[in-house]
Amino acid sequence: MKDTERNDIKRVTDEYLMPAVYGQQDLVLDHGEGVRLWDVDGNEFLDAVAGIAVVNTGHSHPRVVDAVQEQVENYVQSSYYFYHEPMADLLQTLAERSPGDLKNTFFGNSGTEAVEGAIKLAKKATGSSEFISLRGSFHGRTPGSMALTGQNKYTHTFHPHVPGAYKIPSPNYYRYGDRFEDENEFGKWAAEQVREVVKYDSNDDVAAVVVEPIQGEGGIVVPPENYLPHLKEICEEEDMLLVADEVQTGMGRTGELFAVDHWDVEPDIMTMAKGIASGVPFGLFMGTEEVSETMAPADHYTTYGGNPLACAAANATFEVIEEEGLVENAATVGDEAFDRLEAMEADYDIVGDVRGKGLHIGVEIVTDSDSHEPSEDIAKDVRTQTHERGLLVSRCGTHGNVIRLTPPLTVSSDEMEEMLDRLEAAVSTVAKDN
Numbered sequence: 001m002k003d004t005e006r007n008d009i010k011r012v013t014d015e016y017l018m019p020a021v022y023g024q025q026d027l028v029l030d031h032g033e034g035v036r037l038w039d040v041d042g043n044e045f046l047d048a049v050a051g052i053a054v055v056n057t058g059h060s061h062p063r064v065v066d067a068v069q070e071q072v073e074n075y076v077q078s079s080y081y082f083y084h085e086p087m088a089d090l091l092q093t094l095a096e097r098s099p100g101d102l103k104n105t106f107f108g109n110s111g112t113e114a115v116e117g118a119i120k121l122a123k124k125a126t127g128s129s130e131f132i133s134l135r136g137s138f139h140g141r142t143p144g145s146m147a148l149t150g151q152n153k154y155t156h157t158f159h160p161h162v163p164g165a166y167k168i169p170s171p172n173y174y175r176y177g178d179r180f181e182d183e184n185e186f187g188k189w190a191a192e193q194v195r196e197v198v199k200y201d202s203n204d205d206v207a208a209v210v211v212e213p214i215q216g217e218g219g220i221v222v223p224p225e226n227y228l229p230h231l232k233e234i235c236e237e238e239d240m241l242l243v244a245d246e247v248q249t250g251m252g253r254t255g256e257l258f259a260v261d262h263w264d265v266e267p268d269i270m271t272m273a274k275g276i277a278s279g280v281p282f283g284l285f286m287g288t289e290e291v292s293e294t295m296a297p298a299d300h301y302t303t304y305g306g307n308p309l310a311c312a313a314a315n316a317t318f319e320v321i322e323e324e325g326l327v328e329n330a331a332t333v334g335d336e337a338f339d340r341l342e343a344m345e346a347d348y349d350i351v352g353d354v355r356g357k358g359l360h361i362g363v364e365i366v367t368d369s370d371s372h373e374p375s376e377d378i379a380k381d382v383r384t385q386t387h388e389r390g391l392l393v394s395r396c397g398t399h400g401n402v403i404r405l406t407p408p409l410t411v412s413s414d415e416m417e418e419m420l421d422r423l424e425a426a427v428s429t430v431a432k433d434n
């Protein structure tokens, strides 16, 4: 593409897009295939962003493309007014594959909407109106989901928030675990903070604890082994629901179909979006029968709910994930990657910690490994350097200093090795200057 045309695309976008968005990279997309993206100048990139952990089946997987094409030619929209096969198939699959007794599903259009719906369901099921969520969490940017989000960089200009949303500490052992004997002692303490909130902060009216099984935007925070099981126990004892926000971690990303499966924890309500439909906008929340049957007709609705196109894409996504063994691949390639990442942590002082499960990977960048002091600036340099080497990564973390790798789950061992070569070359270059 001519320079003028490429620059026009950027100029028009910058001029007319709502300035609320951020983080645009200097790259104009042309097309994608599998784990690769090409820009309009013909440059090829390995993609460890995957639309922010969305295209788990890889860019434009032929099975998903075929399913979407077929559905477009049939009918695109129905609303909940009419029954249709793509939705019935997906409802059945979700009920069969989801953890524990989750059974009933409501379909919306995004992760944020899924969280908003989960809030309504928890309120309806319990008759209570307060919520406990975690510092460092991210649940969305609309009033309810924003009130649950525990990072004021996303929320501070929009006070006052929906009342009755309390925060407990993040189970981030690397940042906050110093004064504890070991991870499990810290995990127990972090979960027990629920009871502290009930005792000191709440109006004794908590409907649910809302948790990302592994915090994503907060910096890929894997909790101590005992954390989620203990949280579930506390919820049962205190008569609260457990809501698992699997928007980022679901659909095989972490090497299990859902992240709660790592700990055999059964949520009462679960949210999903991102990877569910390989990039077709979609989001949903599920509840157990006991919880869901408290909803009455018209308690919740949306025009695009159960959209046939999105359901067809989601059905094809499940088929690809299962037939190509993508959950197992995420676990295997993820394990291989961690061997290499742990070596990087040992070799480079600016790599403070490497965390994650499966292909949900965070590399925490610090000024030096002794102080653990987070450095957003160094992380930005690492990202720029990876980009220059043809690897796309994103940044996350409460301090913006975690390099996140979330490639499509179709990534092969060799492709992952190539990604890590490029990441290491970037880290090594930046480390020399710091």
Ligand SMILES: Cc1ncc(COP(=O)(O)O)c(C=O)c1O
Pocket (backbone or CB within 6 Å): 110, 111, 112, 113, 115, 138, 139, 140, 141, 212, 216, 217, 245, 246, 247, 248, 273, 274, 283
């Ligand atoms: C755990 C979690 N919940 C909710 C959301 C919001 O999803 P969406 O951006 O699709 O609205 C996100 C997005 O990153 C997320 O990671």
